[in-house]
Amino acid sequence: xxxxxxDRAFAYFxxxxxxxxxxIMEVFEEEKKHLSAEEVYDSLKGKNQKVGIATxxxxxxxxxxxxxLHRVYFGDGLEHYEITRKPIHHHHLVCNKCGSVIDYSELxxxxxxxxxxxxxxxxxxxxxxxxxxxxxxxxCKKCR
Amino acid sequence: xxxxxxDRAFAYFxxxxxxxxxxIMEVFEEEKKHLSAEEVYDSLKGKNQKVGIATxxxxxxxxxxxxxLHRVYFGDGLEHYEITRKPIHHHHLVCNKCGSVIDYSELxxxxxxxxxxxxxxxxxxxxxxxxxxxxxxxxCKKCR
DNA sequence: ATTACAAATGATAATCATTATCATTATCGC
DNA sequence: GCGATAATGATAATGATTATCATTTGTAAT
Numbered sequence: 001x002x003x004x005x006x007d008r009a010f011a012y013f014x015x016x017x018x019x020x021x022x023x024i025m026e027v028f029e030e031e032k033k034h035l036s037a038e039e040v041y042d043s044l045k046g047k048n049q050k051v052g053i054a055t056x057x058x059x060x061x062x063x064x065x066x067x068x069l070h071r072v073y074f075g076d077g078l079e080h081y082e083i084t085r086k087p088i089h090h091h092h093l094v095c096n097k098c099g100s101v102i103d104y105s106e107l108x109x110x111x112x113x114x115x116x117x118x119x120x121x122x123x124x125x126x127x128x129x130x131x132x133x134x135x136x137x138x139x140c141k142k143c144r
Numbered sequence: 145x146x147x148x149x150x151d152r153a154f155a156y157f158x159x160x161x162x163x164x165x166x167x168i169m170e171v172f173e174e175e176k177k178h179l180s181a182e183e184v185y186d187s188l189k190g191k192n193q194k195v196g197i198a199t200x201x202x203x204x205x206x207x208x209x210x211x212x213l214h215r216v217y218f219g220d221g222l223e224h225y226e227i228t229r230k231p232i233h234h235h236h237l238v239c240n241k242c243g244s245v246i247d248y249s250e251l252x253x254x255x256x257x258x259x260x261x262x263x264x265x266x267x268x269x270x271x272x273x274x275x276x277x278x279x280x281x282x283x284c285k286k287c288r
Numbered sequence: 289a290t291t292a293c294a295a296a297t298g299a300t301a302a303t304c305a306t307t308a309t310c311a312t313t314a315t316c317g318c
Numbered sequence: 319g320c321g322a323t324a325a326t327g328a329t330a331a332t333g334a335t336t337a338t339c340a341t342t343t344g345t346a347a348t
Contacts, residue, residue, distance in 0.1 A: 015324085015325095016314080016315050016316070016323095016324060016325070017315080017316095018314075018315070018324095018325065018326080019314090020325080020326075021325095036305090037305080037306080038305085050327090051326085051327090052326065052327040052328070052329095053306095053327090053328095054306090054307080054308090054326080054327065054328080054329085055325075055326055055327070057305090057306065057307075058307090058325080058326085059325095071219060073217045073219070075215060075217070077304085077305075077334090077335080078304090078305065078306095079305085079306090093265065093269060093271045093273070095271075096274065102269055102271065104265070104269065107261070107264070109261070110261065113257050117251070117253070117254065118280065120251070121237065121248070121280060125237060125246055125248065125285070126284075126285040126288070127237045127239075127246065127280070127282055127283070127284055127285065127288070128282045128283040128288045129237070129280045129281070129282040130240065130281055130282040130283070131280075131281045131282070132278065132279060132280045132281065133278070133279045133281070134276065134277070134278050134279075135276060135277045135278075136262065136265060136271070136273045136275075136276045137273070137274055137275045137276065137277070138271055138272045138273040138274040138275070139271070139272040139274070140270075140271055141269070141270040141271065144270070144271070144272045159295085159296095160294095160295060160296070160343080160344050160345070161344080162295095162296065162297085162343075162344070163343095164296080164297075165296095180334095181334080181335080182334085194298090195297085195298090196297065196298040196299070196300095197298090197299095197335095198297080198298065198299080198300085198335090198336080198337090199296075199297055199298070201334090201335065201336075202296080202297085202336090203296095221305090221306080221333080221334075222333090222334065222335095223334085223335090
């Protein structure tokens with residue numbers, strides 16, 4: 001969260017810290033949700049921060065490569081992004097009817113189980129796992 | 145797999161069994177992989193089954209709603225489809241470098257764990273879970 | 289079988305998210 | 319502050335998916 005942290009991260013990746021990038025990160029810190037590129041763009045516009053849509057896309061991509069954000073997909077045709085929090089991940093409950101999404105922080109049992117599972121898969125398939133995503137689909141409170 | 149099964153399924157959903165639909169299902173039975181709409185279209189063309197691309201999309205969608213196929217997304221910008229197998233699901237290992245995907249059948253420990261987890265989430269969030277998807281991202285054998 | 293009618297299809301235009309282009313502007317190490 | 323170079327903005331291009339609509343096909347009833 002502190003600006004100094006971002007500065008260090010950008011320096012490490014040999015990227016410049018620009019006002020657009022800072023503004024985009026602020027949106028995520030305030031909203032703390034999964035946001036689409038368009039939503040980030042609109043949010044910035046609403047705050048009188050004029051950042052072109054192409055720049056939004058470019059930076060969401062960059063921040064994802066840097067590991068600061070990660071991409072999630074709920075099946076509605078657009079990519080969403082959210083802040084990466086380690087070691088606690090966000091898992092998602094997606095409503096098949098209204099499309100609403102509940103983010104929940106991984107339960108402790110889950111972290112432990114998945115950690116063991118990753119080791120197993122690592123040896124079984126010789127695949128070095130770096131991250132995971134889990135989606136549950138069904139009916140939310142309102143739609144069930 | 146037997147044609148009779150599809151007939152029953154389509155009758156149940158009050159849908160007609162057409163040659164396109166049958167041809168599409170045959171592609172999935174032969175290839176037994178996650179396929180994009182374009183891949184299904186090409187596969188049919190290769191077999192001299194002329195099915196329009198719009199029809200492919202329409203039917204992939206229909207078959208998904210019917211629960212015969214399900215959609216998976218690997219972050220490459222296009223949706224893929226694969227045959228639904230219950231109670232054993234396919235989970236996926238996606239390579240961050242080359243984009244290749246390994247499908248593996250859920251391990252027994254996984255099924256058991258997820259089943260318990262779903263009950264827990266059901267009561268905790270009052271969300272009726274119908275299915276789940278799990279993706280692991282990392283580096284495959286060749287890229288690690 | 290034939291008919292009748294709704295559902296399905298094919299060709300293609302339209303849409304919409306994302307990416308590429310390129311001239312202009314801003315950042316940062318010196 | 320300067321200069322090299324990365325970043326940005328405006329917008330055109332791309333590519334997957336969806337909508338349109340005239341024609342064809344499947345099916346239930348005759």
